[in-house]
Amino acid sequence: MVITILVLTGIGLFAAVLIYVVNVVVPHKVMGLEKTEEINTILPGMNCGACGYPSCFAYAQAITEPKALSCCGTGKDEDVLTKSPCATLLEDEESVKELEKALGVTLDVSALGKKALIHCTGDSEVICDYAGIETCKGAAQLLSGYKKCPWACSGLGDCVRVCLQDAIFIDEEKDIVVIDQEKCNGCGLCIPECPLDLIELVPSGTKISFLCSYEPIRDIPGREKCAYGCTHCRKCFKACEEEGIHAIEWDKEKALPIIDQDKCTLCGKCIEVCEPNTLGDFTKANKPKVAVLSH
Amino acid sequence: MNELMPIFIRMITTSNIVLVMYLGLCPFFGVSKKLGPAISMGIAVTLVMIIASVATWLIHDYILMQFDVMYMYIVLFILVISSLVQMVEMTIKRTNATLFNALGIYLPLITTNCAILGLTFLNIREEYTMLQSIVNGLGAGIGFGIALILMSSIRVKLEIADVPKSMRGLPIAYIGATILALIFVFTFGGIV
Numbered sequence: 001m002v003i004t005i006l007v008l009t010g011i012g013l014f015a016a017v018l019i020y021v022v023n024v025v026v027p028h029k030v031m032g033l034e035k036t037e038e039i040n041t042i043l044p045g046m047n048c049g050a051c052g053y054p055s056c057f058a059y060a061q062a063i064t065e066p067k068a069l070s071c072c073g074t075g076k077d078e079d080v081l082t083k084s085p086c087a088t089l090l091e092d093e094e095s096v097k098e099l100e101k102a103l104g105v106t107l108d109v110s111a112l113g114k115k116a117l118i119h120c121t122g123d124s125e126v127i128c129d130y131a132g133i134e135t136c137k138g139a140a141q142l143l144s145g146y147k148k149c150p151w152a153c154s155g156l157g158d159c160v161r162v163c164l165q166d167a168i169f170i171d172e173e174k175d176i177v178v179i180d181q182e183k184c185n186g187c188g189l190c191i192p193e194c195p196l197d198l199i200e201l202v203p204s205g206t207k208i209s210f211l212c213s214y215e216p217i218r219d220i221p222g223r224e225k226c227a228y229g230c231t232h233c234r235k236c237f238k239a240c241e242e243e244g245i246h247a248i249e250w251d252k253e254k255a256l257p258i259i260d261q262d263k264c265t266l267c268g269k270c271i272e273v274c275e276p277n278t279l280g281d282f283t284k285a286n287k288p289k290v291a292v293l294s295h
Numbered sequence: 296m297n298e299l300m301p302i303f304i305r306m307i308t309t310s311n312i313v314l315v316m317y318l319g320l321c322p323f324f325g326v327s328k329k330l331g332p333a334i335s336m337g338i339a340v341t342l343v344m345i346i347a348s349v350a351t352w353l354i355h356d357y358i359l360m361q362f363d364v365m366y367m368y369i370v371l372f373i374l375v376i377s378s379l380v381q382m383v384e385m386t387i388k389r390t391n392a393t394l395f396n397a398l399g400i401y402l403p404l405i406t407t408n409c410a411i412l413g414l415t416f417l418n419i420r421e422e423y424t425m426l427q428s429i430v431n432g433l434g435a436g437i438g439f440g441i442a443l444i445l446m447s448s449i450r451v452k453l454e455i456a457d458v459p460k461s462m463r464g465l466p467i468a469y470i471g472a473t474i475l476a477l478i479f480v481f482t483f484g485g486i487v
Contacts, residue, residue, distance in 0.1 A: 003362050003363075003364060004364055004367060007358060007362055007364055007367065007371075008367065008370065008371070008374075011354070011358070011371060011374060011375065012374060015374060015375065015378035016378075018378065018382060019378055019381055019382055019385075022382045022385055022386060023385060026385060026386050026389050026390065027389060027390075057400070058400065061396070
């Protein structure tokens, strides 16, 4: 018994001392890794993988040691920062300033930041009492869910479970999920979870959101399936033209509006005019209880 | 020498640590998507296996047997292997940036992988000498590396193949690995 304790403690202490000795003796500064270490301390350190790199350290390496013969981009630091920004970092203003100072570049946060948007208000009629496995993927196997619209959010929470920021809520009354845009940092981990592909990453500067994913089958417009489906009436398009803003264009093939978020001034005319309330004000999407509509 | 060659060849072919003994499946499926990381991982695993074989053989012969505390071998091996890998990683990180870029990030990932620990348990069970343990580790590492390189080449092609939607990614990779394992066992089992 005593021998066990002694041997284990002895070897443990020996190993600890050795590690300490190596830590002290081996020279600390390595050419090339100092900058990387510096950037690494600014990064969140969560290793969430949202930027596409396996760890925060790998991301720091990618920023500080660009490959000269990169096949995409000119190989400058800015390319990594703009093409795959660190979503969590962009939320914290101080860290962004520190990063800008460390690298000597300026970052346009509103252009880089992304938010997740669910293209569904989920108000479709419930046609059966779902008693299967309580996951969205399970419900989607059964004729695309238990609501009338095949693209309706089933509200069983697969995306809620993966959100690291706890930004997604289940709205029990309507049986849908709602994203709290203040907490969402655009990491995109919820996107592969949705079996109906309803979530999309949009730039955080988005103003107007289109809240229906219905694709007309055999010319049945979305209105048939849900009270908030698009009726293809083009009133939003005309309202924007009358205002002189021309931020909405009409996609003739899909019969849906295309919104140019840069030109939009958020005057709200298209939202007023839209009878089924399919268009929503994205900037007001902060309160979880009242989804993303502006009644 | 006449015992070392069979050990070496056996560990690469008919007792391949990942395809036949099913140890180390996590890094095998995790790193086999592209060829570059696969090669780095193979080298890192070989290095750690050799270090682990040497260190654990010393611990086993000079401490465990001496004090008659054989039952502690699992705990002690984990302790020793992880400390050594930590030291190696620190040294590589601070001295050689290129080597670190090549295999540095994989070292902490495979520290106490079941492949590494399983190898050390094999050394004890077969009662190898120090040299035989080293060759065992070298063979296992090289076998792992070969399996990983083959798997990554297959997976690169599977990415663009016409696979049913529910089988894409990991499921079809598992089936590919099964077929690869069968090839290894039957081809090499017949020859060796």
